[in-house]
Amino acid sequence: MPDVVSTRTVLPAGGGAYALPSLTLGIFLNDQPGHRLAHGSSQAAHRPLSKNQGWILPAGSEGLCEYDAELEFVSVSLSHTLLEEFGIGRSFEFEAVVGALDPLLLSLSLSADSFEGNGALYRDTMQRALAAQLIQSVKPLPAWNAGIEDARLRRVLDHIHDNLAKDLSLTAMAELAAMSSTHFSKAFKKALGQSPLQYVIKARLERASVLLKTTQLSVAEVAWRCGYQDLSRFGQHFKRLYGATPAVFRSG
Template sequence: MSKVVSNKTILPAGGGAFDLPNLSVGIFLNDQPSHRFAHGSKLSVHKPLSRNQGWILPAGSDGICEYDDELEFVMVNIDDGIAAEFGLGKAFEFDPIIGDIDPLLLNLSLTASTALGAGTLYRETMQRALAAQIVETIKPAPEWHAGIEDARLRKVLDYIHDNLAEDLSLSGMADIAAMSATHFAKAFKKEVGSSPLQYVIAARLELASVLLKTSELTVAEVAWRVGYQDLSRFGQHFKRKYGATPAAFRAG
């Protein structure tokens, strides 16, 4: 028999089948080295979980959760309407996340679990914050992360693509990676296959090609949007990569 102490639920050793109609996040509050888990019709697998690890499961999930020790956990079920606001309605499917939980998502889940008995406004505000972070957690990794194992370099790549219009510098990127400029330049080229400068130029020109085909921005505005202050230099780089001037590329 389960019991609720404050905002947490305590279950006796054993576990069994579960059926969760809503998008849900659960956080284990004690270690469960013998935890076993199955989602849907898949076979149960041994999945040890420690305190502050847990799950994110899509709406309509069912399966098996078993453990050999008394379990303490908190769970937040996201209201269907709030989930739908963030594109996480019942028709949205994603692979369950079992194990480590994003630190911000962990804190939001623990806080949201205390709001279950609070007023509607506070509870819904916390659920919206949680749903927004779930979207960030489950969205596919950007294509530029492919093959890059070093999290520091992935962070730099995200920074580059988020700031292509800015005056990017080697020292600034190295600071984000928490490396010396020399170490960063060598690590970047080894992992990515090009120097930081070459990568930035390629990323800017790729974005420019998309903007030229999909927007009504002038060539000068496109150049500015991708970080070129010198229109002539932009044209030279673009023609070198695409074999045509920006205007001809757009017309073709």
């Protein structure tokens, strides 16, 4: 992709899910008092935005954007190649910006679609000025140390093991770690070598194996106590990990 891609879009009232492969800035060109945004989750929160306000979201961001009136906006995406010139790698994470934008960044972003028409030197200079100003406008998130001693990770793991029978939420885990859901999922996998979902499934099945060997609870009751409402799914997951059905495992 080009180093900077600028697009102007008009959308009818409504909204929906979004997924951003590149670091992207959005600027609303009309007021949206009913705007709602979810970043890294499916629960949208009311985030009213006025004309010339917007958001900056890291590469890989997913979520939901909703609005009650026709929306006109500009989006500006920066390539990984351009960001690497400033020492910013693909895994660069920062606190999402939603609301007022830096005035110089706003001006550069609104004029980004004109960079191409004034010669290569002008284009390259202005694109790098935009990238530099954007990077200065965001707050990098602290790295999650991969060690199990990290207090945030320990809080999440304690929460998981204390609530294996409940409907565990990625959003709740991310909040305990003080991260967005997207950043949390990446950091969790980096720290433990598996996604939160994979970790929870294994923890539930390990607890189930103990209950099957040490109690007289029925297989259905064990499944329920380990967070499975679907007995068939419990059996499939259990056999995949232990090579036997719960009943055979208990009798073996």
